[in-house]
Amino acid sequence: MDRVHRVAMLLENNPYPQDVRVRREAESLAAAGHEVTVHAPRGPGQPRRESVAGVRVRRFSLPEAKAGSMAFVLEYATAALKLHLAAARELARGATVLHLHNPPDVLFPAAFAARALGRRVVFDHHDLFPELVEAKFGNGPLVPVAGACERLTFLSADHVLAPNESHRDVACTRGRKRVAAVTVVRNGPPAADLAQPDDRGGALKDPHLVYVGAISDQDGAEALPRLVGLLEREHGLPHARVTIVGDGDARSQVEAAARAEGVADRVELTGWVEVDEVPALIRSADICVDPAPGSPLNNRSTMIKVAEYLAAAKPVVAYDLLETRRTVAGAALLAPPDDLTALAGGVARLAGDPAERTRLAELARSRAQALTWEHSERALLDAYAAL
16 A cells, blocks of 8 residues: 555544544545544543544643634634644654644644654645634734735645635635645545435425534524524414534524524524434434525535535525535525525425425435545545655
8 A cells, every 4th residue: 555644633623523524534544544643622521532433532622612703812822732732742753744624724833843854744624714714703904814824824735635626726826736736625425324315295384404514603503593483474384493403602693593583492403413413313304404604705615514415315405605506516406695585485495395305305315426425535545645
């Protein structure tokens, strides 16, 4: 086989193994014979050290997630310090690859140190950091700082893993990376998660919606209670309900919106759940939704949740964002960005039309076959072989 690497993955913005992309990459690399250690924030009830499917996991504590720019800076500053210390220990122990996951783009000092020692650096470009900062806090002084951090992170990397073509273009333009130094590794569920369509049939008076993912300002989850309210007021569906699988710093806003709409009894927030429980929760839905608003960040982001919805063979309603459109390739109902009335109309249309739900479910499963993780795994392993 190709050279065996000792890989140190540095992750800030999600616990492990809850971060699906990181988990699949880490397990694929470990299965290929590489020695993989993931350093990640510690979730509730998680041990500081454990082994998960052949991957060593080392966890650190972060301040409690809160809204606001100061909490944002404190969280990232704390994580940056702890991850740099972790990187120093891993490099001293012989790590041959530092694999950086963003956001934030603040790990470039560790990356430059690794390069100086003759080690390799892989930058896993989950999110567009300047656009993320702007989406959360507006076009203020943090945005140019984020842009500078992004440029330095690209500069420090030997190879970039992009989740889609939009991120690849950013790496080659803003990041000035050679095309050969960028590999598209898409987010996608494993083939084993592909399900058969399973619809309740008939017109649904009580459609069950499911949303999976983070609950932050840029994700649009706060609109879900209002969506349930619109289904009741405008479409005669007083028993419509939504299950939100995930958590984040905007959870209190979602709960407040549910109370304000008078639908708190029909909005369930599960918090973070075990990764292996997610497919079954998605399959419990009649219709899956993604209310991520139109923005420079979201237009160029591939939403893992959408690929998971397709794999579960569920009809999907989402906003017509560039990378969402590329992901679904016609296998979903797309509404004009930020038009919640249109989004609710799409849900109501599917609730009342079993034939359309069946058609979209069959298209979803067909499309999901081209998006399975096995396709991305080959690209990942080829990138590592090129190191």
